[in-house]
Amino acid sequence: MTAELNLAQLRALVAVADHGGFGAAAAELGISQSAVSHAVAALERALGAPVLHRTTPARTTPLGTRILPHARTAVTATAAVRTIATSHSGGLTGTVRLAAPATVCQGLLPGLLREWRTAHPRLTVQIFEGEDDELGVWLEAGTVDAAVLVDADPAPAGAVPLGSDAMHAVLRRDHPLADQPAIDVADLEDDDFLLSEGGCERHIRDVYRRAGVRFTARHRIRDLNTLIGMVHAGLGVSVMPALAQTMLPPDCVLVPVRPAVHRTLTLTGPTTRPWAPAVGGLLAATRPATQPPPSSPTTS
Structure with a gap:
């Protein structure tokens, strides 16, 4: 290897790896796609081996995977130096x-x-x-x-x-339990349960475990907006954090569940x-x- 590495090459590698393609990396870096491609090619010449598979999405090669954490460190450290200098001079x-x-x-x-x-x-x-x-x-x-x-x-x-965020039942406003101050999860057994797979499943299972109620999900849904849309359509009920309030349409409500579980x-x-x-x-x-x-x- 005779060519030297530089920060622009490492920054291009990190951007392509993070965004899955040269076009998206270019948009992130504020440069042309050609410039990103040239930077990665120069890095590969300096290292003597490919660092990326030109697939869709782009993937790191074994060499690229090994050097990527070090490239991130270099990019982050440079940004930190700039931030310290800027902070020293006023913000x-x-x-x-x-x-x-x-x-x-x-x-x-x-x-x-x-x-x-x-x-x-x-x-x-x-x-x-x-x-x-x-x-x-x-x-x-x-x-x-x-x-x-x-x-x-x-x-x-x-x-x-x-702070903490309590689990609530999400119901259509015309649901028989929608006007209750709180709901025992056992009272939801007659409804089809829509389970979000976005991360709250363990909290939901904890609510049912503590209540001694068998938990069965009718549908498992990854996207939270899709789940809310299904509740809105009358296809079932769910349990989600209180912060979901801002995502609900006007004819859906959140009602606290018992026993209380927080994240x-x-x-x-x-x-x-x-x-x-x-x-x-x-x-x-x-x-x-x-x-x-x-x-x-x-x-x-």
């Missing part, structure tokens, strides 16, 4: 990639984004919506810089608690590498919660 800048569950993206993040924009107007936050079990993986792999984790145990040092929400950076200064600034601007998130319906 955080740059981009924080933040992952969160769908209900958090809908019900909690809009308010947080307004707070963060006020505290750090030059800092950009990119939102990545994922399922509960994906978020920690993305965070530790370096795909995102911070995440809102569900039931983090233990919470990493420096993490900010965002905890924690905003954090990674545990296996130092936090970027922008992540620290973001968390410092976030007020820890001592009660359920403000968008949660009142429970009794």
